Amino acid sequence: MEWLTVAIAKGRIEKDMNKIFYEIGMGDWIDQGSRKLVFEDHVNLIKYIFVKPVDVVTYVEKGVADLGVVGKDVILEQEGDVYELLDLQFGKCTFAVASFPQNKQFRLKNNIRIATKYPNITKKYFQKEDIEIIPLNGSVELAPIMGLSDVIVDLVETGNTLKANGLVVLEEMMPISAKVICNKVSYRFQYEKIMSYTRKISEGREKYNENLSIN
Numbered sequence: 001m002e003w004l005t006v007a008i009a010k011g012r013i014e015k016d017m018n019k020i021f022y023e024i025g026m027g028d029w030i031d032q033g034s035r036k037l038v039f040e041d042h043v044n045l046i047k048y049i050f051v052k053p054v055d056v057v058t059y060v061e062k063g064v065a066d067l068g069v070v071g072k073d074v075i076l077e078q079e080g081d082v083y084e085l086l087d088l089q090f091g092k093c094t095f096a097v098a099s100f101p102q103n104k105q106f107r108l109k110n111n112i113r114i115a116t117k118y119p120n121i122t123k124k125y126f127q128k129e130d131i132e133i134i135p136l137n138g139s140v141e142l143a144p145i146m147g148l149s150d151v152i153v154d155l156v157e158t159g160n161t162l163k164a165n166g167l168v169v170l171e172e173m174m175p176i177s178a179k180v181i182c183n184k185v186s187y188r189f190q191y192e193k194i195m196s197y198t199r200k201i202s203e204g205r206e207k208y209n210e211n212l213s214i215n
Ligand SMILES: Nc1ncnc2c1ncn2[C@@H]1O[C@H](COP(=O)(O)OP(=O)(O)OP(=O)(O)O)[C@@H](O)[C@H]1O
Pocket: 009, 010, 011, 012, 013, 052, 053, 054, 070, 071, 072, 073, 074, 091, 092, 093, 138, 155, 156, 157, 158, 176, 177, 178
């Protein structure tokens, strides 16, 4: 039997994924407190690598990892040439255009300045509109406050970050959640193993979501 390599996005996604591994009894291989980046499950022949969310798609696309676990936002932004096998139903949030309530007519403005961590998604969403994209790496909500942009394109979950900064959603763009992605060549040549592993993850996801709804 061949090994499968699974790239997992460090941070929020890693935390939920570890709970799914626990549900299906595959959690013992990963030492959550450690700085180690590679873990090997010698029983199921799975190698786990932990990388920055934006790098998961690169590892999977290049075939270094057969599977990846990452947010749909990152998949869309990277325009990764990969298959999406499973919606994990966690990491749920929404892409939105946001700003101060008084900017709700922002589409009437010439040269709309949009701050975002997601330039590609923003360009696609606005298509032919007259926009200037201001790329940022985080704390995007600061941009309209400091006059760097008119609006932002960012993820909204609870809305607390927007609210704390006096901003509101002006347009909802699309829902986002975590996905299992797959390298296209691996899908052909390791099909059985990939399907059986994905089924297990799917079972873990059901148990995890059941527990979430009970508690
Ligand atoms: N507020 C949120 N609520 C739920 N899911 C979120 C939220 N923000 C981001 N996500 C999802 O979780 C993924 C990982 O987010 P996380 O905050 O761990 O990393 P990041 O800040 O996007 O990246 P990095 O740590 O590399 O800067 C995102 O790609 C998205 O799919």
